[in-house]
Amino acid sequence: MSYTKPDRRALLAGTAALTLSSLVAPTIAAAQEDANLRLFWWGSTPRAERTYAVADQYMAENPNVTIEGETVGWADYWTRLATQVAGRNAPDVIQMDYRYIFEYARRGALADLSEYRNDALPLEGFEEASLQGGMVDDGLYGVSLGANSSATMIDADAFEAAGLEVPTGAMTYDAMADAVMQVVEATDYEYGMHDASGHEPQLENWLRQRGTPLYTDDGELGFTVEDATEWFEMWADLRERGVTVPPDQQALYQRSIETSAVTLGQAPVSFAHSNQLTGYRELNDSTITMIPLPLIEEGATGGHYRKPSQLFSVSSSAENPEAAAAFIDYFVTNPEAVEVLEVERGVPESTVAREELAPKLNEADQAQLEYIENLGDLAGPLPPPPPAGAGEVEALLIRVSEQVAFGQQTPAEGAEQLVSEAQSILSR
Amino acid sequence: MPQTSDVMSGLGPVPNVRPTLRQRLVRGIGPAGAAYVFLFPWLAGFLVLTLGPALYSLYLSFTDYDLIGAPRWTGLDNYTRIATNDPKFAASVRVTLTFVLLSVPLKLAFALGIAVMLNRGLKGLTLYRAIFYLPSLLGTSVAIAILWRQLFSGDGLVNGILGQFGIDGPSWISTPDTALYTLVILAIWQFGSPMIIFLAGLRQIPGDIYEAAEMDGASKVRQFWRITLPLLTPVIFFNAVVQTIEAFKAFTPAFIISGGTGGPIDATLFYTLYLYQEAFGYFRMGYASALAWILLVIIAFFTAFSFLTARYWVHYDD
Incomplete structure (x- = not known):
């Protein structure tokens, strides 16, 4: 391999430029950088309507982000997802199930979201217990979209x-x-x-x-x-x-x-x-x-037990994991998003979102919310995720x-x- | 065709007429080269879409591959497990063989019977032919599989009719002893394409042979056994080979009717369905590839067997 040794001056200049850009970059990234997110989930038609509506709201508020949604039924979902991951063509935001999160995370297909907790993914109103379902080996690989039992x-x-x-x-x-x-x-x-x-x-x-x-x-x-x-x-x-x-x-x-x-x-x-x-x-x-x-x-x-009915994970190959994390945060905590999603994916984990939502729900959805909140002693701790x-x-x-x-x-x-x-x- | 190229090279350059693409190619790279150029669109598809993936799957069959990670070489492990420690493999082979051995002969007999009936110079033959062919067009579709589920379920049409005669039938598609037979009936019902081929074969039999037989006082039944059937053996042979291969590959009806499980109790666990479960249900691509290659060998064996026995019963008299 031919490789020319850089001279000292070029090296210095380069380092300076890098340092400078790293100082400026975060603010620009948050405000300006264009992000294109692919979102993939399983579910019925009502779920698709709600999900697309939230994606549209998000794009209207963040013109630099475009979101493309794809959805199929549960039976076809895992085939498609595995094929896309194998083809190095994984969606950026992936709807995950508690059954599969360990397999995907441990095989390196998912991004650890812990590092975004301080900025893009504050998850307001989430209790520690609600995060547990998305934890794999001390990393956060999924965010619960709602609880069911x-x-x-x-x-x-x-x-x-x-x-x-x-x-x-x-x-x-x-x-x-x-x-x-x-x-x-x-x-x-x-x-x-x-x-x-x-x-x-x-x-x-x-x-x-x-x-x-x-x-x-x-x-x-x-x-x-x-x-x-x-x-x-x-x-x-x-x-x-x-x-x-x-x-x-x-x-x-x-x-x-x-x-x-x-x-x-x-x-x-x-x-x-x-x-x-x-x-x-x-x-x-x-x-x-x-x-x-x-x-x-x-x-x-x-x-x-209160089970995360579904989670959102970010692909380890996502070009802009931070933008993906920011969208997930919006999806689970923003009042406007939660108002559209209601409890179709289970009862929201964020206490703030739940309080916001409770008075607006119809009777069946209200019953679901109360069911989960009133399980009391009937519910025990979350079991370990099922093995492969x-x-x-x-x-x-x-x-x-x-x-x-x-x-x-x-x-x-x-x-x-x-x-x-x-x-x-x-x-x- | 060698004559064609001889003729063309004999023509030589013709003044004032632009040589066609074919002529220019043949002159430039010879007839074989030209053939490859024209074959290219098909050949490229075959190499890239069929042969390449097939060889890759042969490689995968010697690996442990879950789609997410990289394939890991495991030698003959997959094949050893299939041969020695896989009760589901044995169950699926049993189900598939039962299906093939029942559905193929019955379907062919049915197709031949209808073809003979239609061959009597009926009025509106084309209409009947189209009507009888229709199930074959629909047969492998999801909609028909769902319809079948409705027909043979507990409160389905079949039990409704049986109820008229005081028979209280079970849910046929979800009872282990009967589920497979509902799929055999579905396969027989799709007799259209062998029927069309039989019909064409029947048309080829010269009418004077029947006239001669008639003169000699042979009954219709005797004519069928002594004239129609022997002269039709090449067509029967063709249909049998094609339908056997199709039956081994059957997938959609079992997949839809059992909801992808092959249930109840593996009663409808077709080989292809088991292969699909291993590949896309449990992400064992290496193991599924090994199963696919074994299926190829099984089908090749049955086809070779048909060809070897053919000389004893298939009559090509022209």
């Missing part, structure tokens, strides 16, 4: 028609089963509730009430064959009594509001996430109310739960298979 969706009209009081707080699994069977007797509903034996969030909630995590801090499987056997036995019993939707109909459920037992008119009770209350109300004619997931026994605690392979274990749980439900395996055999295959997936 698991929830029980109830067709309140059916409960009233059966002459029952509409439940307003958590009930035990037994009490819930008795109540829905009374509803079944009194109404057109054929079955009482979802068969949730294959729902990972529900299993996790049930385990946590027993003091057992789904995954340990080291990313190992947290539960044993005995735990899983009891879980499958509980559902087998409910199935035999005709409380749950039968397996061939349960197998049609695709983890969406549209295919849930309540929306399809199969049963008056479904299990879902709290931010889906809005969607449940839109898709159902009857009044839908929301209570926490059932309890293992009266007074059980700690099953729930957790998605595959979730698919495994669905398959094994179906084998048990269709009678191909006993609960004990299913539990054995679940634990051994899950361990083999996690050790891969």
Whole structure:
């Protein structure tokens, strides 16, 4: 390689120029520098409308920034994102899920946002606990866009028609089963509730009430064959009594509001996430109310947790990470932005934003906000992020739960298979 | 075609007529060179879009690659795991073979039956042909897969009809014992393209052979078995090979109907669906590439087998 040694004078002049420019640069950068941000998220049409509206507002206030939005459904999202990251063409601002943030951050695909906390990303009104979901190895790799938690969706009209009081707080699994069977007797509903034996969030909630995590801090499987056997036995019993939707109909459920037992008119009770209350109300004619997931026994605690329903992360290859951080800050704390977004992505984390928003919400959104704020003892600490392979274990749980439900395996055999295959997936 | 170039080189320069591009090329770089120039648009696409990625996927099949990081060479690990420690591979091969072995013969039989019916000089043949071909145009689409889901679900049309006869059917698409068969029926329903080819084949059979058979007192059924079928074997062979390859590659219906899971209990876990899950569900591109190459070998094996047995049952009499 040919390389001419610079002479002293040139070196000095260069250093001076650099020093000068570094003094002037920040002020210019903040005010003038043109930034082009690509924003990528998953979700439904209402979410897209709200997100584009906030991006437009931001561009109007910051004429030097242009934002291009892209959106697809959840199922296609991760394929697209992985392909774009692999093609060195990652979007600047990436909607992230708690399940994937560790994988992406540890593989170097995301930028550490801690360094912007003092200027571009003050995150007014965020408590330490709200930041926790975006922390990976002491760095901030994602900002929560809202909190949600698991929830029980109830067709309140059916409960009233059966002459029952509409439940307003958590009930035990037994009490819930008795109540829905009374509803079944009194109404057109054929079955009482979802068969949730294959729902990972529900299993996790049930385990946590027993003091057992789904995954340990080291990313190992947290539960044993005995735990899983009891879980499958509980559902087998409910199935035999005709409380749950039968397996061939349960197998049609695709983890969406549209295919849930309540929306399809199969049963008056479904299990879902709290931010889906809005969607449940839109898709159902009857009044839908929301209570926490059932309890293992009266007074059980700690099953729930406030989960960041989604996060915004910045790509490590972003040309202007500071501008991306500034936009994220606007998105989660600016009153005008929050007023447009409401609680569609979950309850805002910023206390300032929440106070601003609360009086303006409609009844369903208000209910969602109160649900999250009033979980109390029912909620415990945020569990460690799921290890790589957790998605595959979730698919495994669905398959094994179906084998048990269709009678191909006993609960004990299913539990054995679940634990051994899950361990083999996690050790891969 | 060698004659063409001979003729052209024999022509020599013609005064007052500008030589065509082809003539100038042939003169400049010879006929083979000219051929490559004209092939270039296709060849470039083939090299860049097909051969290149295919070879890259062969390389990836020996690596651990998650799309985000760089591929890491792992030698034969992927293949060893597939061969020795992958129950889902075995399950998906079983599902796919069942699907191929059921759907291909039934579809061909159905297509041939309809083609023979249509070949009787019906009025409005073109209309019927178009109507029967329609499902093939729609068949692999998402909309039809969703329609199928509706037809065969618990309160779908099929159970509505069965209900008339007092039969209380399950949700066919989500019961492990029946789910795969709803997909076989969907495949058979798309009999249009082999039917069109059969129809063309039937038209090629000279009418005087049938007349002669008629004179000798052969029944219609006998004519079908002794004349139609043997003379149609080249077409049957072609259809069988093409449809087998298609069936191995089937993806969309299973993907839509099972919601991408291959469920219930892996009953509709087609090989391609498993491959897709590994690649885009769990980001194991290296492993998925190995699965893809094994699929290529399986398809190549079945095709080679068809060609080897062809000489015993396919009659080319011209």
